[in-house]
Amino acid sequence: MAWIDHLNNVQQLVLFSAIKILGVFAVTMTFIAYAVLAERKISAYIQDRVGPNRVALWGISKIPVIGPFLTKLGIWQPIVDGVKSFLKEDFTPAHVRKAYFWLAPAVIMIPALLVLAVIPFGSFLGNQKMVIADLNVGILYTFGIVSLGVYGIVLAGYASNSKYPFLGGIRSSAQMISYEIAMGMSVIPVFMMVGDLNLTQVINYQAHCWLIFKAPLSFVIFMVSAFAETNRLPFDLPESEQELVGGYHTEYSSMKFALFFMAEYANMIAASGMMVTLFFGGWTLPFFGLDQPAHTIGMGIAHIGIFLAKIIVLMGVFIWVRWMWPRFRYDQLMDLGWRRFVPLSLANLLATAVVLWLFSRH
Amino acid sequence: MSASDIIFYIFAALTLVCGILVVANPVSRNPVTSAMFLVLTIISMSGLFVLLHAFFLAAVQILVYAGAVIVLFLFVIMLLDLKEEQRRHVNRVVAALSVIVVMVIAAAIIWTIWQTKLGDGLDSAHLEGSLRAVGHLVFGKYILPFEILSLVLLVAMVGVILLSKKELK
Numbered sequence: 358m359a360w361i362d363h364l365n366n367v368q369q370l371v372l373f374s375a376i377k378i379l380g381v382f383a384v385t386m387t388f389i390a391y392a393v394l395a396e397r398k399i400s401a402y403i404q405d406r407v408g409p410n411r412v413a414l415w416g417i418s419k420i421p422v423i424g425p426f427l428t429k430l431g432i433w434q435p436i437v438d439g440v441k442s443f444l445k446e447d448f449t450p451a452h453v454r455k456a457y458f459w460l461a462p463a464v465i466m467i468p469a470l471l472v473l474a475v476i477p478f479g480s481f482l483g484n485q486k487m488v489i490a491d492l493n494v495g496i497l498y499t500f501g502i503v504s505l506g507v508y509g510i511v512l513a514g515y516a517s518n519s520k521y522p523f524l525g526g527i528r529s530s531a532q533m534i535s536y537e538i539a540m541g542m543s544v545i546p547v548f549m550m551v552g553d554l555n556l557t558q559v560i561n562y563q564a565h566c567w568l569i570f571k572a573p574l575s576f577v578i579f580m581v582s583a584f585a586e587t588n589r590l591p592f593d594l595p596e597s598e599q600e601l602v603g604g605y606h607t608e609y610s611s612m613k614f615a616l617f618f619m620a621e622y623a624n625m626i627a628a629s630g631m632m633v634t635l636f637f638g639g640w641t642l643p644f645f646g647l648d649q650p651a652h653t654i655g656m657g658i659a660h661i662g663i664f665l666a667k668i669i670v671l672m673g674v675f676i677w678v679r680w681m682w683p684r685f686r687y688d689q690l691m692d693l694g695w696r697r698f699v700p701l702s703l704a705n706l707l708a709t710a711v712v713l714w715l716f717s718r719h
Numbered sequence: 720m721s722a723s724d725i726i727f728y729i730f731a732a733l734t735l736v737c738g739i740l741v742v743a744n745p746v747s748r749n750p751v752t753s754a755m756f757l758v759l760t761i762i763s764m765s766g767l768f769v770l771l772h773a774f775f776l777a778a779v780q781i782l783v784y785a786g787a788v789i790v791l792f793l794f795v796i797m798l799l800d801l802k803e804e805q806r807r808h809v810n811r812v813v814a815a816l817s818v819i820v821v822m823v824i825a826a827a828i829i830w831t832i833w834q835t836k837l838g839d840g841l842d843s844a845h846l847e848g849s850l851r852a853v854g855h856l857v858f859g860k861y862i863l864p865f866e867i868l869s870l871v872l873l874v875a876m877v878g879v880i881l882l883s884k885k886e887l888k
Contacts, residue, residue: 497778504786515751515797530794554850
C-alpha cells in the first residue's frame with residue numbers, strides 16, 4: 358500500500374472520504390432492506406402470523422437444515438422486494454404537477470442520507486477517524502439537514518394535486534416543524550454537560566457514564582420527537598391509511614414509492630444513530646477497555662460492530678412500538694408537542710443549567 | 720485558480736441565478752417554484768459561508784431559513800392556492816422601475832465596497848473561531864442588543880397571535 362503514502366493530504370482525504378461514504382452507503386442500504394424484512398417478521402409474530410417465508414434462492418435452499426431455515430426466516434425477501442419495485446409499472450397520473458412529482462422522492466431521500474455524514478460510527482481504523490465529516494458544529498448540521506427533510510413530503514403532497522396526499526403533506530409539515538422545536542431543545546442540556554457540539558467529543562465524554570443516565574428526560578423527549586419526525590406510529594398521521602388512503606405517497610408507484618419507503622427507514626437509521634451517539638455512548642462499551650479509541654484494527658472493527666449492534670437494538674424498538682401502540686389523534690399530537698414537550702424541555706434546560714452552575718461553584 | 724476559488728464561483732453563480740429565478744422566472748410563474756428557488760439560494764449561500772470557514776453561520780442559515788422560514792412560506796402558499804398570481808401578467812412599468820431601483824442599490828453597495836478599500840483579509844487559519852467565542856461575544860459584550868432583538872421578536876410574535884384571533888375577548 359506504498360502508493361497511498363505518495364498521495365498528498367488532499368488526495369488522501371478525498372480517497373478515504375470516498376471509501377467511507379461508499380461503505381456507509383452500502384451498510385445503510387443493506388440495513389434498510391433488512392429493516393423492512395424485520396418490520397414484516399416482527400409484525401407477523403406480534404399478530405400471530407408467519408410473515409414472509411417463501412422466497413428461496415436456487416442452490417442455497419437445497420442445503421439441508423440451513424437452506425430451509427433461511428427461507429423460513431425470509432432472508433432472501435429483500436432481493437425480491439427490490440426487483441419488484443424496479444419492475445413494476447411506473448405510473449404517472451395525468452393530474453399531477455410533473456416536475457415536482459419527479460423531484461419529491463429524491464428530495465426526501467437526500468437529507469435522510471446526508472445526516473449520516475457527521476455520526477461517528479467507530480473510533481479509528483488504522484489512523485483514519487471513523488466518521489465522514491468530523492464537524493465542530495456537528496449537531497447543528499444534523500438539525501439543519503433534518504429540517505430539510507420536510508420538503509420532500511410537502512412537495513409530494515403538492516405535486517400529487519389531489520386531496521388526500523395534500524392533506525398528508527400539510528399534516529406532516531406541521532407535525533415535523535412542531536416536533537423539531539422540542540427535539541432541538543431537548544438536546545441542549547446534553548451539550549451543556551459536554552461543553553462541545555462536536556459529536557466525537559460527546560462520545561469521549563460518555564466513556565465513563567452514558568448520557569442517558571445523566572439526562573433521562575432529554576432522552577425521552579428526543580426519542581418521542583424522533584418517532585414524530587420519522588412519521589412512525591404512534592405519530593404516522595401524515596399517512597394514516599384509514600383516513601388518507603396512503604397520505605403523501607398515495608399517487609406514487611414503483612420505484613418512486615419505494616424511495617419514500619426507503620427514506621422512512623433511512624430516517625429511522627439516522628435517528629437511531631443520533632440517539633446512540635448522544636445517549637448510549639456511541640461506539641463505546643464500559644468494559645474490556647472498549648471505551649478508549651482503538652489502536653489495533655481488531656479493536657476498530659469491534660467498535661464499529663458495537664455501534665451497529667446498538668443501532669439494531671434501537672431499530673427494534675422503533676418497529677416494536679409501531680405494532681404495539683394505537684395512533685394519536687391530530688389535536689392530541691399537536692397538544693403533546695406544543696403544550697407538553699416544549700415547556701418540559703425548557704424546564705429541563707433550566708434545571709440542568711442551575712445544577713451545572715451549582716456544581717461549578719464548588 | 721485554486722479548487723476553493725472554483726467552488727466559490729460555482730456557489731456565487733448558483734446564488735445569483737437562483738435568486739433571479741425567485742423573482743423573474745421566465746418559465747413558470749408558480750409561487751411554489753419561487754419558494755423552492757429561494758431554498759436553493761439559501762443553500763448556496765450557506766455553501767459560501769462554509770468556504771469562509773463560518774460553519775456555525777452556514778448551519779444556522781440552513782436550519783433557520785431553509786428549515787423553518789421557507790417551509791412556512793410554502794405552507795401558506797399551498798394553503799392559499801394562489802392561482803391568480805400565476806395568471807397575472809407582468810406590469811411593464813413596475814418591472815422597469817424595480818430594475819432601476821435594484822441597479823441603484825447595487826451601484827451604491829459596490830461604490831461603498833470600492834471606497835472602503837478592503838485589505839487582503841485574514842488567512843483561513845485566523846478565520847475559524849470556536850463556537851464558544853461566538854457565545855461569549857453574544858452573551859457578554861453584545862448582551863444588550865441581543866436581548867433587545869429577542870424582545871422585538873417576542874413583540875412580533877404576540878402581535879401575530881393577537882391579529883390572528885378572530886374576536887378579542
